[in-house]
Each structure stands twice: as structure tokens, then as C-alpha cells.
Amino acid sequence: MAITAGELSEIGLDHQNKAALGRLLATGRLAYAQEGPEGRMRAEVRIPPDELVWDPSILVMPHGGDLDLELVNDDTNTHCAHLPSNGDSKWMWLAVYSRGKATLNLDGPGYYWFSSNIGNDEGRGLIGAIVVLGDAPPEARLDRPDQPRP
Amino acid sequence: MTEYVEARPVNFSELSAVVGRAPAVAENVTYERLLDARSEPHNWLTYYGAYNGQRYSPLDQINTENVRRLAPAWVFQFGAAGLHAGPSTYAFEAAPIVVDGVMYVSGWDGWVWAIDARNGQNLWVYKHAIPFDTSLCCGNVNRGVAVAKGKVFVVTLNAHLIALDAVTGKCVWDSTYGDVRAGESATLAPLVVKNLVIVGSSGGEFGVRGHLDAFDVDSGEHVWRCYTVPKPGEPGSETWPADGEAWARGGGNCWVTGTFDPETNLLYWGTGNPGPDFDGEVRQGDNLYTDSVIAVDVDSGRIRWHYQCTPHDLWDYDSTMECVLFEQDGRKLLAHFDKNGYCFVLDRTNGDLVRVFPFGERITWGEITPDGAVTPKVYPDKEGEPVHFWPGPAGAKEWTHAAYSPKTELFYVPVQDVGAEVTRRRRQFKESIPYWGASVTVDAEDMRGFLKAFDVSGNEAWRWASRWPLSASVLATAGDLTFVGEPSGEFNAFHARTGEPLWRFQTGSGHHSSPTTYSVDGRQYVAVPVGWGAWVEGFAPGMLGGQHGDALFAFALPEG
Numbered sequence: 157m158a159i160t161a162g163e164l165s166e167i168g169l170d171h172q173n174k175a176a177l178g179r180l181l182a183t184g185r186l187a188y189a190q191e192g193p194e195g196r197m198r199a200e201v202r203i204p205p206d207e208l209v210w211d212p213s214i215l216v217m218p219h220g221g222d223l224d225l226e227l228v229n230d231d232t233n234t235h236c237a238h239l240p241s242n243g244d245s246k247w248m249w250l251a252v253y254s255r256g257k258a259t260l261n262l263d264g265p266g267y268y269w270f271s272s273n274i275g276n277d278e279g280r281g282l283i284g285a286i287v288v289l290g291d292a293p294p295e296a297r298l299d300r301p302d303q304p305r306p
Numbered sequence: 307m308t309e310y311v312e313a314r315p316v317n318f319s320e321l322s323a324v325v326g327r328a329p330a331v332a333e334n335v336t337y338e339r340l341l342d343a344r345s346e347p348h349n350w351l352t353y354y355g356a357y358n359g360q361r362y363s364p365l366d367q368i369n370t371e372n373v374r375r376l377a378p379a380w381v382f383q384f385g386a387a388g389l390h391a392g393p394s395t396y397a398f399e400a401a402p403i404v405v406d407g408v409m410y411v412s413g414w415d416g417w418v419w420a421i422d423a424r425n426g427q428n429l430w431v432y433k434h435a436i437p438f439d440t441s442l443c444c445g446n447v448n449r450g451v452a453v454a455k456g457k458v459f460v461v462t463l464n465a466h467l468i469a470l471d472a473v474t475g476k477c478v479w480d481s482t483y484g485d486v487r488a489g490e491s492a493t494l495a496p497l498v499v500k501n502l503v504i505v506g507s508s509g510g511e512f513g514v515r516g517h518l519d520a521f522d523v524d525s526g527e528h529v530w531r532c533y534t535v536p537k538p539g540e541p542g543s544e545t546w547p548a549d550g551e552a553w554a555r556g557g558g559n560c561w562v563t564g565t566f567d568p569e570t571n572l573l574y575w576g577t578g579n580p581g582p583d584f585d586g587e588v589r590q591g592d593n594l595y596t597d598s599v600i601a602v603d604v605d606s607g608r609i610r611w612h613y614q615c616t617p618h619d620l621w622d623y624d625s626t627m628e629c630v631l632f633e634q635d636g637r638k639l640l641a642h643f644d645k646n647g648y649c650f651v652l653d654r655t656n657g658d659l660v661r662v663f664p665f666g667e668r669i670t671w672g673e674i675t676p677d678g679a680v681t682p683k684v685y686p687d688k689e690g691e692p693v694h695f696w697p698g699p700a701g702a703k704e705w706t707h708a709a710y711s712p713k714t715e716l717f718y719v720p721v722q723d724v725g726a727e728v729t730r731r732r733r734q735f736k737e738s739i740p741y742w743g744a745s746v747t748v749d750a751e752d753m754r755g756f757l758k759a760f761d762v763s764g765n766e767a768w769r770w771a772s773r774w775p776l777s778a779s780v781l782a783t784a785g786d787l788t789f790v791g792e793p794s795g796e797f798n799a800f801h802a803r804t805g806e807p808l809w810r811f812q813t814g815s816g817h818h819s820s821p822t823t824y825s826v827d828g829r830q831y832v833a834v835p836v837g838w839g840a841w842v843e844g845f846a847p848g849m850l851g852g853q854h855g856d857a858l859f860a861f862a863l864p865e866g
Contacts, residue, residue, distance in 0.1 A: 240435035245318035256313025266437020300554035
């Protein structure tokens with residue numbers, strides 16, 4: 157049976173230093189990237205004060221491709237962003253009250269983690285997920301009848 | 307209103323000592339050079355060193371007289387940042403390629419590096435972003451790259467084939483050739499033949515349909531696909547149930563690099579196990595072309611002949627491993643050391659069996675007579691009833707490779723002697739969910755390994771026993787040496803003619819890779835990636851808690 161947001165909140169797993177020491181990963185908000193006219197996507201992710209969480213912590217891309225990701229640090233501590241992207245990971249120092257844009261290229265389908273890879277920001281909750289929807293291109297799929305899925 | 311300061315993104319590798327460029331040594335790596343790769347003993351130009359798959363180098367600076375002085379010249383390490391797929395199962399499995407002083411090597415999770423082969427300096431790095439949730443039967447691994455015409459070719463776990471600029475490491479083209487939603491992935495080192503890059507698919511434990519694909523070297527355009535399980539009506543389809551869709555989930559994946567003979571114009575490729583691995587009742591018949599050596603016309607992608615090593619497999623005995631090309635008495639032959647514990651010597655012009663002989667230690671699953679007749683003896687048959695057999699599903703030899711020295715005329719084979727208990731457990735097929743049809747427990751205590759040497763007629767010349775299953779490839783050199791690593795981290799050199807242990811070095815992590823050798827400025831190096839992982843619960847469960855490092859050692863004799 158799936159855990160509900162209410163159950164997580166009830167014991168404080170979606171807060172800092174309540175049930176556990178940090179916040180359970182990816183227990184923040186979910187949001188969708190916005191798609192532009194040529195399929196390029198954009199989104200914004202913030203770090204709110206004292207929560208040690210990405211907001212949203214689950215970002216959904218409707219398909220693979222380029223994502224312009226605006227990162228905003230509203231916390232009064234310094235963090236950073238280590239972001240998956242084909243070719244090389246992107247990285248950004250996020251000083252207190254800073255913002256910047258990174259462009260990511262991701263294949264999908266599947267999901268990828270991003271994080272603030274300093275200290276134990278990751279363990280405390282600053283790991284988020286980028287979920288890419290869609291399918292493999294038709295030319296790459298198997299020549300067989302459609303198969304049952306879970 | 308908050309006043310924000312500007313944050314600027316950088317490429318993560320810029321925050322390192324990486325140089326960013328490599329010398330343009332790969333520009334003139336042509337098909338003609340690849341055909342004659344062993345005439346360049348200072349280089350290791352293809353996955354096996356040459357199209358013949360012998361894993362033999364003519365270099366002899368390091369030899370039986372001086373190997374005791376061998377020491378690390380440099381070490382390359384990488385580690386990880388952030389979470390990646392298979393965080394407990396990543397392994398460093400590659401065979402380093404070397405072209406005129408530049409090493410190209412792939413790691414786990416989409417990493418590719420160009421390295422100065424003299425000193426270990428990282429020249430450039432490429433990172434493909436791999437979905438954390440990619441279906442992986444056996445770990446986050448990649449077995450290496452191919453280099454030709456100024457490009458470095460590598461597959462990704464999410465089933466892309468990408469071409470990188472060999473000077474900058476930047477992506478030149480990217481083609482998808484597998485369906486991750488179906489459970490497909492990709493792990494093998496590509497093979498460049500003529501103007502084609504040839505790759506196979508992984509995913510045999512998820513009930514996919516195996517295939518080889520060829521792409522144009524320059525453009526990445528798809529040229530042909532060769533399925534290893536026929537559709538109804540195609541040749542070989544009579545070996546599958548006439549009704550139902552067993553063929554569509556039939557496996558036969560080509561997840562290890564093949565070999566090539568330019569005179570026959572044939573690729574020699576091994577195919578994987580049928581799906582489901584252990585429940586044969588749902589796929590009555592021989593299940594072609596699973597567990598086979600297939601000879602594929604490189605221009606058309608058509609199967610010219612096949613030889614099936616384990617018909618109607620019930621033990622997970624892939625035949626994906628190398629087909630070593632050699633000649634005997636003027637006859638063009640290939641040798642294939644199979645998971646099932648037998649070596650098959652075939653006439654590579656037509657697939658005729660020349661001889662078959664056992665190389666594994668304990669073989670109880672069945673018997674293969676000298677004329678090739680297969681008699682199964684112990685196999686999971688009744689639902690819920692456990693059976694125990696040797697070798698276990700990782701085989702008497704896993705994917706890691708044997709070597710052949712034309713100088714000694716001996717094959718050197720890494721042997722695993724590990725059994726397993728298997729209980730048939732039928733399950734319904736669902737796309738992307740493991741499709742084994744059994745519960746499997748591999749022996750964790752009763753295990754050992756051997757390095758065995760055989761002559762071309764199948765006579766054992768010598769053996770060396772290890773406490774551990776040998777799960778790493780062997781390298782043979784003209785210095786009359788054979789090298790092989792152990793799960794415990796030891797890297798060993800032996801006298802190739804006698805098996806006498808001559809040298810060993812503790813690298814700090816288990817070996818599950820393919821060592822290569824090369825020379826730069828007249829100095830010979832032996833390179834070996836270490837990083838214990840992958841399907842350890844299958845080939846050496848008693849070492850599942852072993853040191854899980856990731857490093858590439860280059861050994862050489864002291865200078866001066």
C-alpha cells in the first residue's frame with residue numbers, strides 16, 4: 157500500500173529534524189516543466205529557507221530534450237546544484253540569495269537525481285528528481301506485438 | 307523584494323584537473339589499420355586487441371625474466387558524485403583502448419575518459435546522463451569503447467550508441483537502438499568493421515528479443531538490424547512454440563563484443579540465454595538462435611550459419627562470450643569457451659563442429675559427447691522443487707575472456723567453479739520486470755577458480771588454482787606471460803608455458819575487467835581496470851562484500 161503525503165507529514169518525515177534528522181528524499185512538491193513552441197522546456201526550482209529541500213523536489217519533463225532550469229536559493233545558507241546532463245553534469249554555486257540558469261539535455265524516459273553536493277546537503281533532503289516521460293523512438297523499439305506491462 | 311546575485315553554471319569537469327583536449331591520434335585509425343592491428347604492437351586498437359579476439363600482444367619488453375620488477379607507473383581513479391543507477395553494483399569492466407599514447411576507456415554510468423597513457427593525466431571526460439531507474443540485470447557496467455576515424459564510440463545503459471570527437475570528447479552523433487521501457491539496455495564495447503559500428507543489446511533477463519545493429523561510422527545512420535530470435539515463419543521459428551508469443555520474449559541478446567574474419571566477411575557473435583531463463587516449459591523446442599555462435603554477414607546483417615551450444619537452455623548458459631579465431635593445419639577455426647563448461651571448436655567457414663571438450667571443473671547439468679550430442683541431466687523441471695547443478699548460472703566462465711597465444715599455441719581460460727540451487731517458479735510475463743522463471747541461490751561457500759591452459763586440441767597443459775572463482779579476462783603476451791586478476795584484488799602474472807606464478811600485486815579491489823597492454827616511447831605498460839561489482843551474487847556470492855573500488859592501474863618496469 158502506498159504511503160500518503162499525510163502519513164509522511166504525520167510523523168514529520170517531510171520536515172527537518174522532526175521524525176528523522178533530515179527530510180526524506182523527494183518528499184516535496186511535484187511540478188511540470190513548461191514546454192515552448194519548439195519543444196524546448198523550462199522550469200524553476202527554489203531552495204526555501206531552512207527546509208533543505210528543492211521546491212519542487214520532483215520536476216516532470218513531458219519528453220526528453222533541452223531544459224532551461226532556473227535555480228533560486230532563498231535560503232540563508234549556501235548550497236549548490238549538481239545537475240545531470242548529457243555530455244557533462246552542470247554545476248552551479250548557489251550563494252545566499254542567488255539565482256541562475258542551467259541548460260540540461262536529458263534523454264528519457266526515466267528519472268534522474270539532482271542534488272546539492274556539499275556537506276551532507278544530500279542526506280538532509282537536497283536531492284530532487286527530474287522525471288522524463290515518453291517512450292523510446294519508434295525505430296529503436298522491438299519488432300514484436302505489444303506486451304503486457306505491470 | 308529580494309535582490310539576487312547571479313549564479314553561473316559550469317560544466318562539472320571544469321572543476322577538475324582535466325585538460326579538455328587529447329592529441330588527434332585517432333584521426334587516421336582506418337579500417338585498414340584495424341585489419342592489421344597487431345602490426346602495431348605499441349597500440350591496442352580494438353576491444354580484443356585485434357579482430358581475431360585472441361587478446362594477445364606481440365610486446366615482450368616485460369617478460370618472464372623481469373616481470374618480478376613490475377610496479378605501478380600510474381593509477382587513475384574516479385569515484386562518484388551524487389546518486390547513480392546501481393549504486394551497489396557498479397563495476398569497472400572495460401578493456402582500455404590505446405592509440406599512439408592516448409588511452410580511451412569507459413566506466414560505469416555513462417563515463418568515458420581519454421587519458422595520457424604515459425602518466426594517467428585525464429585529457430577529457432564525457433558523461434552521459436543515465437536514468438536512475440534503468441533496468442539492469444547485473445549492474446551498472448560498460449565493457450569499453452571503439453575508436454576509428456577520429457571518433458570514440460560507446461554505448462550507454464539506456465541503449466544509445468554515441469560517437470564522440472576523439473580530440474574533445476564532445477558528442478558528434480547519438481542514435482537510440484533499444485527500448486528501455488521493454489527492459490533493454492546496452493553494455494558491450496562496439497566493434498568497427500569497414501564503415502560500420504556494430505553493437506548488440508542487453509536485457510535477456512527481462513524477456514526482450516535480442517538483436518545486433520549496425521550504424522554508419524560517419525553519420526550514425528542505422529544500416530541493419532539482425533534479430534537473434536526469428537519471427538513466426540522465419541528460419542529457426544520452428545524451434546519455438548507455434549502458438550503464443552514465446553519468441554517475442556525469447557532473449558538471445560548479444561551483450562558481448564564479437565570477432566570478425568575479413569576473408570569470410572563474417573562476424574562471429576555469441577548470443578545469450580532464452581527467456582525465461584529457467585522455465586523451459588513455456589518455450590518448448592531448441593529456441594534458436596539463443597545460446598549460439600552465429601556467423602553474420604557484415605554487409606547485410608544476415609545469419610549465414612549458427613551453432614547452438616545449449617539447445618533449450620534451462621540453466622542460464624549464455625553463449626555471448628568470445629569466439630577466438632585461429633588456424634590449425636591450414637583450417638580456419640574458432641574456439642568458444644561456453645558458460646556450460648565446454649569449449650566448442652568450429653570451422654568458421656561453415657559452422658561445422660571440429661571438436662568439443664570440457665574445460666570447466668565440476669559439470670553436472672548434463673553432458674556433451676565429442677560429436678556434440680547434448681544430454682541434459684539436472685535441470686529445474688517441477689514447480690517448487692529445487693535442483694542443484696554445476697556450473698551455476700554464471701557459468702564455468704563468465705563473459706570475461708580467454709586469451710590465445712600464437713607463440714605458445716595455448717588458450718588461457720579463466721574458470722569459475724561455483725554451483726547453484728535453482729527452483730522453478732513460474733511467473734507471468736510483464737514488460738520490464740525480470741523474467742527468470744525461478745528462484746536462484748548460488749553457492750556462497752563452496753567456490754574456487756582456475757586459470758587453465760589448453761592446447762588447440764583440447765589437452766590441458768597446466769592449471770593454477772585460486773581460492774576464488776576467476777571472473778576477469780586473461781591477457782597473453784609475447785613475453786611468454788599471462789596476466790589475470792582475482793576477486794580479492796590480486797593481479798597475477800604467470801609463465802605462459804608452465805603456469806608458474808611469477809608476480810602479483812594487490813590492487814585493493816576485485817577484478818572484473820579486461821587488461822590490455824601497450825607501449826609509449828619504448829616503454830611497455832600493462833593496464834587493468836579494477837572495481838569489484840556487477841553480478842557478484844551470480845559469479846562469486848562469497849565475495850559480495852569485497853572491496854568496491856574503482857581504479858585503473860598501469861604497470862611498467864622501472865625506468866633507467
